[in-house]
Amino acid sequence: MSPRVFSGMQPTADSLHLGNYLGALVQWVALQETHDTIYAVVDLHALNEHPEPEALRRRTRATAAQFLAAGVDPARSLLFVQSHVPQHAELAWVLGGFTGFGEASRMTQFKDKSAKQGERGTNVALFTYPVLMAADILLYDAEAVPVGEDQRQHLELTRDLAQRVNASYGDIFTVPEPHIIKATAKIYDLQDPSSKMSKSGGPGGIIEILDEPKVISKRIRSAVTDAETEVRFDERLKPGLANLLTIYSALSGRSISDIEDDFAGKGYGDFKGALADVVVEFLAPIREAALGWIESPDKLDSVLADGAEKARMIAQGTLERVYDALGVVRPAH
Ligand code: ATP
Ligand code: LTN
Numbered sequence: 015m016s017p018r019v020f021s022g023m024q025p026t027a028d029s030l031h032l033g034n035y036l037g038a039l040v041q042w043v044a045l046q047e048t049h050d051t052i053y054a055v056v057d058l059h060a061l062n063e064h065p066e067p068e069a070l071r072r073r074t075r076a077t078a079a080q081f082l083a084a085g086v087d088p089a090r091s092l093l094f095v096q097s098h099v100p101q102h103a104e105l106a107w108v109l110g111g112f113t114g115f116g117e118a119s120r121m122t123q124f125k126d127k128s129a130k131q132g133e134r135g136t137n138v139a140l141f142t143y144p145v146l147m148a149a150d151i152l153l154y155d156a157e158a159v160p161v162g163e164d165q166r167q168h169l170e171l172t173r174d175l176a177q178r179v180n181a182s183y184g185d186i187f188t189v190p191e192p193h194i195i196k197a198t199a200k201i202y203d204l205q206d207p208s209s210k211m212s213k214s215g216g217p218g219g220i221i222e223i224l225d226e227p228k229v230i231s232k233r234i235r236s237a238v239t240d241a242e243t244e245v246r247f248d249e250r251l252k253p254g255l256a257n258l259l260t261i262y263s264a265l266s267g268r269s270i271s272d273i274e275d276d277f278a279g280k281g282y283g284d285f286k287g288a289l290a291d292v293v294v295e296f297l298a299p300i301r302e303a304a305l306g307w308i309e310s311p312d313k314l315d316s317v318l319a320d321g322a323e324k325a326r327m328i329a330q331g332t333l334e335r336v337y338d339a340l341g342v343v344r345p346a347h
Contacts, residue, residue: 019049020156022056025073026213029222030080033201033211036264037162043085051091052154058096062139075314079307080223083300094321101329105149108336112178113145122167148172153329155188163199166192183339198264204237207253224301231290245277245285262289265296
């Protein structure tokens with residue numbers, strides 16, 4: 015059997031953005047060639063924000079639709095919705111018993127979000143979020159987890175938990191490795207190139223997969239750059255432009271230095287115009303395919319149900335291994 019991969023994304027927006035796509039989804043698709051791949055829409059993770067029920071339903075399907083449209087192939091990958099496999103929540107409970115309070119308190123994503131939301135807006139699910147993420151990964155014995163740079167610390171915690179359980183109870187879990195591709199591990203906000211492109215950022219700073227072409231062009235043309243005119247990759251001095259060059263290179267498959275050569279002697283206006291064309295052309299078929307899936311919810315739900323059925327089998331096997339090792343008595347039948 016090929017080595018296993020697991021990854022997930024939350025259904026927290028109607029559309030994924032270029033950061034989600036380039037940071038993770040491109041790798042999800044590529045890894046299908048070499049790995050046994052399992053991907054989930056992690057809806058339980060999204061519940062701590064109390065989304066509108068209708069929005070959560072719509073976004074859960076739209077997120078799966080975009081995975082499929084981007085090239086996740088249900089004939090080669092298991093694709094499912096996290097809550098359809100109840101073992102995720104069960105294993106998360108068990109792992110919670112192995113997670114230090116201080117350890118969880120040190121997660122930067124928790125620190126950032128709880129600082130923003132204040133004590134009253136911070137719930138326990140936000141705190142235990144990385145433990146559920148560890149359960150997602152460990153249930154499938156994943157060896158590699160394709161994610162963006164912002165998830166590195168959560169993966170470190172996952173590894174620590176796996177090693178801790180293994181040290182006490184024998185060889186229970188596979189210890190996963192992060193699969194993070196340096197060039198595209200962190201795509202930045204177009205309006206604020208010091209923060210990552212994020213669903214929770216300002217609308218002007220993100221490019222969504224489902225955006226209309228004219229919106230995409232406008233966002234790229236108004237992206238923040240610098241006072242110079244030379245198209246040159248310099249992350250420190252020209253972070254806005256460097257981010258645009260990263261996107262250009264990733265979507266066109268051309269090297270940064272080739273692109274710099276093309277625009278030698280030309281200004282940022284020409285460069286942004288060409289980049290807008292590259293992005294629009296690249297995303298158009300993905301958008302169309304995603305809309306097709308969104309318009310066929312029965313077909314989509316059936317793909318997700320198939321995935322969940324197979325995922326449950328694997329997840330139950332792992333959970334039984336864990337319960338047996340810990341001394342939890344299993345039902346006789
Ligand atoms: P966002 O910040 O966009 O709301 P999120 O943190 O809620 O994202 P998910 O939707 O659960 O994340 O998963 C997103 C995936 O995309 C993760 O693998 C994450 O590392 C990756 N990702 C998110 N933003 C970026 C970015 N700006 N650059 C690269 N990868 C990213
Ligand atoms: N926490 C991740 C989403 C996520 C995930 C996972 C990623 C939940 N479970 C398991 C990889 C593997 C995020 O990007 N916010």
